[in-house]
Amino acid sequence: ALSLLNSHVFDIVLCELSAASIDGYQLLKEVQRNPNNDLTHVIFLSIKSDVWNRVKSLKLGAKDFIVKPMHVSEIVARVNMVQNRIETYRDMNVESDNKFTGRLEDLAVIDLIEVLGAEKKTGILNLNNENGHSGQIVFNRGRIMSAATESLRAEDAIYKMIYWNRGRFSMIFTEVQVEDEFTISNMGLLLQGAKRMDLRNELLKQLPSLDAVVITTANFKKIIAQKDMNMELKEFMKLFDGERSLGRIIDDSHENEIITLKRIVKLYKLGFL
Numbered sequence: 001a002l003s004l005l006n007s008h009v010f011d012i013v014l015c016e017l018s019a020a021s022i023d024g025y026q027l028l029k030e031v032q033r034n035p036n037n038d039l040t041h042v043i044f045l046s047i048k049s050d051v052w053n054r055v056k057s058l059k060l061g062a063k064d065f066i067v068k069p070m071h072v073s074e075i076v077a078r079v080n081m082v083q084n085r086i087e088t089y090r091d092m093n094v095e096s097d098n099k100f101t102g103r104l105e106d107l108a109v110i111d112l113i114e115v116l117g118a119e120k121k122t123g124i125l126n127l128n129n130e131n132g133h134s135g136q137i138v139f140n141r142g143r144i145m146s147a148a149t150e151s152l153r154a155e156d157a158i159y160k161m162i163y164w165n166r167g168r169f170s171m172i173f174t175e176v177q178v179e180d181e182f183t184i185s186n187m188g189l190l191l192q193g194a195k196r197m198d199l200r201n202e203l204l205k206q207l208p209s210l211d212a213v214v215i216t217t218a219n220f221k222k223i224i225a226q227k228d229m230n231m232e233l234k235e236f237m238k239l240f241d242g243e244r245s246l247g248r249i250i251d252d253s254h255e256n257e258i259i260t261l262k263r264i265v266k267l268y269k270l271g272f273l
Contacts, residue, residue, distance in 0.1 A: 002030055009036050011086055012079060017046035017053070028060055041082050045075070058194055059187065085111055100171040104129070109162045110190060112169060117142040117186040123174050129167035131251050135160070138178050144189065146181045151254040154181040155189065159256055162193045163200070196258060203261040207268055210247035214264070216240045220272035236263070240273070 002022075005013070013031060017024040024044050031037045041063040046053060054065045066078055084106055104127070107115075112125060120142035127135045135149040135157060147157040184192070208214070216224075216237070224237060232254075239249045246264070253260040267273045 001027070005031055005037065005040075006034060010040050012082055013040060013042045014075070014079060015042060015044055017044045017048065017057075024057075024062075025060060028062060032061060039086070041086060043079065043082060054194055054198070059191060098173045100173070102169055104165055104167045104169055107169070108165055109169075110193060112171070113137070113144065113158075113162075113186055113190060116171065117144075121171070121173060122176060124172050124176065126170045126172070127161055127164060127167065128169075129164040129251070131248060133164075133251060135164075137161070138176050140176055140178075142186070143180075144182055144186055145176065146178045152256065155184070155192075156256050158189055159193060159196055159258075162197075163251075163257060200257055200261060203258070203265055206265050207261075208246060210250075211245050213242065213244065214240060214246045214249060214268075214273050215242045216267075217272055220267075223272075236260075 001013075004010075013027070015024045015027050024042075024046075028042050031040055031042055042061070043064040043066060044057050044062050045066050045068060047068050057065050064078060064082055066075060109127065116125065116139050122140050122142075123138075125137040125139065127137070133150065136147065137144055137158070138146045144158070147154055147161070149157045149160050152160050182189070204210070229237070236253065236255070239252055244252065249264070250257055250260050255263075264273070
């Protein structure tokens with residue numbers, strides 16, 4: 001494999017993280033040592049599912065981390081997804097009128113942050129998700145300078161938008177004049193995002209499907225009717241209108257996803273939902 005990597009250029013390397021004589025981290029270093037492999041994407045396969053191995057892999061430059069056991073068809077699907085991202089990257093500078101547009105299904109927010117940072121792009125990334133929410137991230141030579149959704153700013157806005165996987169994006173390449181709102185780098189944001197993703201998934205395991213419509217019980221409605229709630233809590237409870245799915249409730253909440261999920265899990269375990 002190392003011999004082939006030194007003599008050929010590959011789009012993707014699918015690599016076992018743990019092996020008898022060389023591990024995935026060592027192979028990743030070998031890939032990065034060759035300048036011809038700048039665009040090679042390394043994907044790790046591993047039985048190690050803990051967040052630290054995932055964070056370390058992403059920090060060192062791996063593009064994806066697949067936890068076994070997983071059916072081969074799912075692995076092929078993940079590889080195809082990365083291949084589609086690569087092709088989208090290649091088309092990035094072809095867009096006319098100094099603009100780059102596409103679907104979040106093809107290029108996720110995390111991928112956009114990574115590629116715009118690596119390419120040291122300057123401009124404004126506009127995002128619109130499937131539920132009609134919008135957000136904006138401003139880049140200056142690849143570094144994220146500011147970010148906002150309808151109700152959140154800076155890091156909180158980024159952590160809200162990284163879960164948007166359906167919708168549209170539009171990157172306008174233009175000079176920007178904004179103050180830096182961030183205390184951490186793009187990589188720091190992505191690593192924190194990965195940790196939050198794991199925590200999000202753990203919370204979601206305690207709840208019904210994201211497609212399930214979630215309502216408050218009659219008993220709970222009687223309880224809250226007798227309480228004097230602040231405006232923030234009133235707005236939150238309005239989300240349980242009998243029409244919104246769990247996924248929509250999380251998306252429509254003005255709070256960040258982790259706070260929202262913790263509230264919902266607590267209510268669900270108490271039998272109020």
